[in-house]
Amino acid sequence: METTRLEPFIIDTFKELHSCPELSYEEFGTTAKIKSILQKENIEVLDLPLKTGLVAKIGNEESPVVALRADIDALPIDEETNLPYASKTPGKMHACGHDFHTAALLGAALSLKSTEDKLKGGVLLVFQPAEEDAGGALKIVGTNALKDAKVIYGLHTSPLYPVGTLGISPGPVMAAVDRFTVTFVGKGCHAAHPDEGADVIPLVSEFVLALQTIVSRNSNPFAANLVSVTKVSAGNTWNVLPETAEIEGTVRTLTIEDRKMIKSRFYALAEGLAAAFGAKVKIDWWDGPPPTINDVLWTNFVEHIAEKEGFIVEAATPSLGGEDFSEYQAKIPGVYIKVGTGETYPHHTSKFVADPAALLPAANLLAHLARETLRGIK
Ligand code: NI
Secondary structure, eight states: OOOOHHHHHHHHHHHHHHHHHHOTOOOOHHHHHHHHHHHHTTTTEEEOSSSSSSSEEEEEESEEEEEEEOOOOOOSOOOOOOTOOOOEEETTHHHHHHHHHHHHHHHHHHHHHHHTTGGSSSEEEEEEEOTTTTTTTHHHTTTTTTEEEEEEEEEEETTSSSSTEEESEEEEEEEEEEEEEEEEEOOOOEEEEGGGGHHHHHHHHHHHHHHHIIIIIIIIIOOOOOOEEEEHHHHESSSSSSEEHHHEEEEEEHHHHHHHHHHHHHHHHHHHHHHHHTOOOEEEEEEOOOOOOOHHHHHHHHHHHHTTOOOOEEEOOSSSBTTOOOOOOOOSSSSEEEOOOOOSSSSTTTTOOOOOOHHHHHHHHHHHHHHHHHHOOO
């Protein structure tokens, strides 16, 4: 595609994607659209066992390979932006800018395809499903399609920066996301005879407060960690002490060491307090994606290329939000780049918008990163 037609094409594609959001693992229409755009440009779509999402390839198979990743799914939110291209589906919205990522990567694909003969290797284009459900990256990793990739780049919209600014930092930029449910089982009894039971209400209260000492007493004071209890439930009336109490919540950490330390302190407190109160405890723990940690050398390289492309580069504002881009980084070095899409409402809210003016520069950045990376590695 000619360069002059690229920007209107990316913007139109973005608006179309925005108006037709699909939730994690339901991105059938989105996948079909991506596929038809790629195939129209004679870009090879790999034959992989994926229900939604896809991986495509440009360039030479025998040479080094670089991967570019976009996520494609939307969220169960009712859009309230009043945009002319707002979601046509009530209750679903691209409220995290994954439509932007998809359109920018398609733009990069078309740009790379038009200069394919000059590429010094292969470029894998990853259109990943289900980032919000935090399982999509593992589906792609499981296909083994990225086995030859030497480095992977991914970008994400950011409402914290104006268009033209990028947030890039080496090291941890997004958190590991773990989730827990804890059930204490004591002995229910009449509220007037607590001595005949084992009351779980003071137990769960102590536990919720004790959990906060993990961050304040066991973590290095310079580390960013958190434990949030998001649900507490026990009892159903005023004159009966309940048998069980349950809490639910999440742990966020930026390093593997802190992740291990918090889990072990968490179990020690739950088991120790339960024993002290004469109760039993059952802990359910789900390990989510690891922290997103940018490779130091490749981050320097990205900063250099971004500045050459005319971006203002700032240190990325770290977040304890999660991002399954880290599942790729667990296998290959990678850099996760925050792209300024205009200072506006936060991600995952009904008023989040991404300024389409940021699309072409983002697409050019991805294409340029792929070209220059291939020039630099053997
Ligand atoms: Ni997102």
